[in-house]
Amino acid sequence: MRHLDEYRDPAAVRVVLRQIEATAQRPWTIMEVCGGQTHSILKFGLDELLPANIQLIHGPGCPVCVTPLEQIDRALAIASRPGVILCSFGDMLRVPGSTGDLLSAKARGADVRIVYSPLDALKIASREPDRQVVFFAVGFETTAPANAMAVQCAARQGVRNFSVLMAHVLVPPALEALLSDPECVIQGLLAPGHVCVVTGYRSYEPLAARYHVPIVVTGFEPLDLLRGVLAAVRQLERGEARVENQYERVARADGNPAARAVLDEVFAVSDRKWRGIGEIPASGYVLAPAYAAFDAERIFGLEQIAVEEPRECLSGLVLQGRIRPTECPQFGTRCTPEHPLGATMVSSEGACAAYFHYGRTAQAAAGGR
Amino acid sequence: MCLAIPGKVVAIEGESELRMARVDFGGVTREACLAYVPEAQIGDYVLVHVGFAIATVDEQAAQEALALFAEVGALEDLGEESANLRKEDS
Numbered sequence: 379m380r381h382l383d384e385y386r387d388p389a390a391v392r393v394v395l396r397q398i399e400a401t402a403q404r405p406w407t408i409m410e411v412c413g414g415q416t417h418s419i420l421k422f423g424l425d426e427l428l429p430a431n432i433q434l435i436h437g438p439g440c441p442v443c444v445t446p447l448e449q450i451d452r453a454l455a456i457a458s459r460p461g462v463i464l465c466s467f468g469d470m471l472r473v474p475g476s477t478g479d480l481l482s483a484k485a486r487g488a489d490v491r492i493v494y495s496p497l498d499a500l501k502i503a504s505r506e507p508d509r510q511v512v513f514f515a516v517g518f519e520t521t522a523p524a525n526a527m528a529v530q531c532a533a534r535q536g537v538r539n540f541s542v543l544m545a546h547v548l549v550p551p552a553l554e555a556l557l558s559d560p561e562c563v564i565q566g567l568l569a570p571g572h573v574c575v576v577t578g579y580r581s582y583e584p585l586a587a588r589y590h591v592p593i594v595v596t597g598f599e600p601l602d603l604l605r606g607v608l609a610a611v612r613q614l615e616r617g618e619a620r621v622e623n624q625y626e627r628v629a630r631a632d633g634n635p636a637a638r639a640v641l642d643e644v645f646a647v648s649d650r651k652w653r654g655i656g657e658i659p660a661s662g663y664v665l666a667p668a669y670a671a672f673d674a675e676r677i678f679g680l681e682q683i684a685v686e687e688p689r690e691c692l693s694g695l696v697l698q699g700r701i702r703p704t705e706c707p708q709f710g711t712r713c714t715p716e717h718p719l720g721a722t723m724v725s726s727e728g729a730c731a732a733y734f735h736y737g738r739t740a741q742a743a744a745g746g747r
Numbered sequence: 748m749c750l751a752i753p754g755k756v757v758a759i760e761g762e763s764e765l766r767m768a769r770v771d772f773g774g775v776t777r778e779a780c781l782a783y784v785p786e787a788q789i790g791d792y793v794l795v796h797v798g799f800a801i802a803t804v805d806e807q808a809a810q811e812a813l814a815l816f817a818e819v820g821a822l823e824d825l826g827e828e829s830a831n832l833r834k835e836d837s
Contacts, residue, residue: 379773381753381792381804384813393820414749439749467797495798497765497780517797520749523783524799531765572749575794575802598750601816627809628753628794628802637783637801727749 381627385599386422394604395427402611405431407563409556409699410606411549412570413440413727414598420736422600432607435563435699436732438552439570441517442469442725443697444652445545448683450475453514453543456678457488463506465499466514468492472715472724476685496528496542503532503540512674515542520572522546522663523637526644529665529672541674544664547650549573550581551661556698557589564699566610568596568603571625576641578633582621590619597625644669653721654687654694693720696729703730703738710739751796753804754779756789770795 384390410416416436419425425434438444454475457464464480471481471492484490489509493499496513503511515525525542532540549570556562569582574595586593592613596606605624613620623629632638643666650662665673687694691713692706703709703722713719715734722728732738754770759781761767766781770793777795781787784800793800 379753380755381809382773384809389820390813390816393816393823396823397819412749441749495780497798518749520751520796520801523801524780524797527765527780527782527799534764570749572751572794572796572801575751605812626812627805630802634783634801636785640783 382599385597385601387601391427391600391604394601394608398432398604398608398611399429401608401615402429402431403615405433406565406611406614407433407435408566408568408607408610409435409437409564410568410596410603411437411439411553412573412598413437413443413725413729413732414572415439415568415570415596415603416729417727417732418598418600418603420732420738424600424603428607432611434607436696436702436729437567437699438556438652438655438697439518439549440697440722440725440727440729441521441545441547442473443693443721443728444547444655445470445473445516445721446651446653447476447685447687448651449543449545450479451477451683451685452675452680453480454478454483455680456512456543456674457483457490459510459678461509463489463491463502463509463511464514465491465493465502465511467516469725469727470514470516472718473721474718474724496525497531500528500532500537500540503537504535507539509539510677511540513540513542514545516545518547518549518570518573519576520570522641522645523576523634526640529644529669530640532672533669538671541672541677542665543674544662546645546663547652548647548661548663550585551658552652552655553582553585555655555658555661557585557591564591566614567591567593568606568610569593569621571595571597571602571629574623574625574629574633576633576637578631579621579623579629580631586619586621592619593621595621595623595625595629597628652697654691654697688719691720693722693730696722703733706730710734749796751794751801753792753794756781756787756791756793759789768793768800770800
């Protein structure tokens with residue numbers, strides 16, 4: 379496939395690996411922010427190809443993983459109401475809430491449907507005017523324009539039986555939370571390329587300056603990821619800390635202006651709780667007051683839910699790059715994709731799922747790197 | 748969840764409320780909304796995420812980046828060749 383296969387070319391990958399080896403004189407710890415990047419790194423074995431002095435640690439960029447338990451419980455409560463169709467991306471269905479997951483709710487008779495796009499949920503609402511159709515709006519800035527457009531279309535078309543359960547999160551405030559931690563070990567960051575496609579990358583410049591950390595806008599294919607690592611290592615070796623774009627074919631400094639305009643109209647920034655991490659100021663989206671009529675939490679009058687994360691799940695530490703999944707005593711034993719304790723084991727972007735899927739077991743980690 | 752795939756716009760349908768397209772992903776064709784890429788035309792490559800094109804692929808930027816690595820690779824190969832030649836000479 380064009381614009382994909384070129385970035386998997388082994389010869390080009392070897393060239394960049396040699397450049398990284400020649401450039402890296404000292405040990406460096408670099409975090410890739412996005413869970414999609416984590417999966418690519420493990421799928422293509424890039425972690426094992428990099429020189430030993432370059433450590434990649436995995437970031438919090440998995441929106442499914444950071445959706446708080448309360449919000450899953452709210453989705454379960456809504457799905458169990460009569461006359462409701464709950465629509466969701468497939469990733470959310472196996473994420474455990476405090477009493478079960480959406481897939482088991484579906485098995486018990488709730489009408490839970492997987493959609494490819496939020497516009498599909500809107501179509502269902504138009505086709506079934508007697509049902510309440512709720513879309514579980516999860517995602518980072520990449521997904522927000524699609525979800526915002528579905529709400530805007532619903533308003534324009536007068537579809538009153540459509541609403542959204544908001545669980546949108548924003549990347550820069552989460553990075554600020556990680557970087558401001560006195561125990562932070564991150565020396566360079568690979569910024570999430572598709573988030574930057576939407577928002578641009580100017581909002582990362584204050585972070586690079588304040589915490590003196592190079593931030594490289596990076597794509598998802600092997601060549602993209604290694605180019606991101608090379609750019610970060612070059613800056614680190616020179617003592618620089620700037621925002622640099624290595625995903626220039628799709629990411630631009632100002633992002634996508636049309637998408638940003640719709641986000642500004644439909645959503646408003648709010649504080650948000652991140653699963654396993656806690657409350658982060660100004661790190662999420664809620665519906666703007668003009669679109670409050672589409673807020674599922676308001677429509678269904680859900681009360682405050684207070685729940686506790688299962689203690690044995692260490693996904694909060696995994697999401698902050700403090701431990702590798704294999705360092706969790708439950709990894710691959712009590713916690714597997716079939717019986718997950720936390721979302722990081724079932725999301726297609728979860729670091730635990732990537733380690734499990736690509737065979738990075740605790741034994742392999744002990745024997746190798 | 749931030750997975751986005753590049754595909755080629757093969758048809759543009761409906762210019763009314765939402766501009767929609769048929770996008771070809773290496774033989775599989777799907778519908779995608781073009782509302783966020785008003786500049787996209789038939790033949791362009793767009794990056795698609797959950798049914799929405801979020802960027803057009805900048806062909807020139809893509810070619811320049813790839814050419815850079817091809818050049819470095821070729822230079823390295825030349826370097827290795829001349830080193831081998833020098834070894835043979837000595």
